[in-house]
Amino acid sequence: MSTFAPQPFNEARLHEFVMKAVGEMGAAMNAALIVIGDKLGLYKAMAGAGPMSSAELAAKTRTDERYVREWLAAQAAGGFITYDAPTRKYTLPPEQALALAEENSPVFLPGFFHIVSACMKDEGKITEAFTTGKGVGWHEHDQCLFAGTERFFRPNYRAHLISEWIPALGNTEAKLKADASVADVGCGLGTSTILMAQAYPKSTFVGTDYHDGSIQMAREAAKKAGVADRVKFEVAKAKDYPGNGFQLVAFFDCLHDMGDPEGAARHVHETLAPDGAWMIVEPFANDNLEDNLNPVGRVYYAASTMLCTPASKSQEVGLALGAQAGEGRLKKILQSAGFTRVRRAAETPFNIVLEARA
Ligand SMILES: C[S@@+](CC[C@H](N)C(=O)[O-])C[C@H]1O[C@@H](n2cnc3c(N)ncnc32)[C@H](O)[C@@H]1O
DSSP states (O other): OOSSOOOOOOHHHHHHHHHHHHHHHHHHHHHHHHHHHHHHTHHHHHTTSOSBOHHHHHHHHTOOHHHHHHHHHHHHHTTSSEEETTTTEEEOOHHHHHHHTOTTSTTOOHHHHHHHHHHHHTHHHHHHHHHHOOOOOGGGSOTHHHHHHHHHHHHHHHHHIIIIITTTSTTHHHHHHHSOEEEEETOTTSHHHHHHHHHOTTSEEEEEESOHHHHHHHHHHHHHHTOTTTEEEEEOOTTSOSOOOEEEEEEESOGGGSSOHHHHHHHHHHHEEEEEEEEEEEEOOOSSGGGGOSHHHHHHHHHIIIIIHHHHHTSSSOOOOOTTOOHHHHHHHHHHTTOOEEEEEEEOSSEEEEEEEO
């Protein structure tokens, strides 16, 4: 029995919405298929290979033809690959190859679908948090969140960090080229720290994060990249990471995840060199909710519901800025912590980069 009184409705608009939702159902189901394609190397095997039959793809990837055929049909229905009916062959177009198969391309996307996977696995925890109001810490999520986040952000950092964001921070690039000390706070798996260490071999770097599992992985990554002599990774909270006199402190996509961003900002203020710069990379957002109601804002609000807001609520203060705080709100926090000069140094469609100085 319906629990609400029937209201007049527009049949065409209902049809339009249901069809939109059917598209969403396909997209949501395809998230799992993207993870499978990524894990088994299906997209990579198709990239640049020209038209392939399901048997050829299965043989190349040592997988079962029947499963692969069904997967291919779903990919073709969603426009991820093309299908040629006369030959029954499937092709991954070059644009899709860049987005799905090329790890080093600036638009490589599969990492995000591992984040989606973590969100689905952890949905029960978040549903419960809605009723209790309690938080769910970053560290409490399924393992696939950590590597997924790293793989999703890495292409963006590779494309912008060294070539655009650091040069936008006044005299910071010159200092890093000479001999500077840098703290990368909330560094996760340390990709941003390692990229900076590779670009500025005369400087030293410390990456910190409160999640010990991430720090273990960051240490391994530094060894693998051959920079472990100049990059240290330490488990520490943003409000008490060790060291001071840093010429650059960087926060990549983590300030809004913290329970007490103002407390963290005060600690940055204390640990920066007098003429040092604080770089805060945050998700792109406008100040007003109505101006974020677009595809990018939608992704961020959803991720914020599942990850960022619960993370912040799990910590002291629990300010819960959310991933769409916007520059105005962020600036107020930095100014309350004693930063007198705050400006937007750079932006991309996905990030704003703020520079704060004492
Ligand atoms: C979205 S991830 C970003 C990780 C990394 N900076 C990157 O860009 O790939 C947010 C990170 O902030 C860390 N974090 C959250 N609260 C923190 C706190 N209070 N102190 C230190 N790290 C924190 C989490 O453990 C997580 O690694």
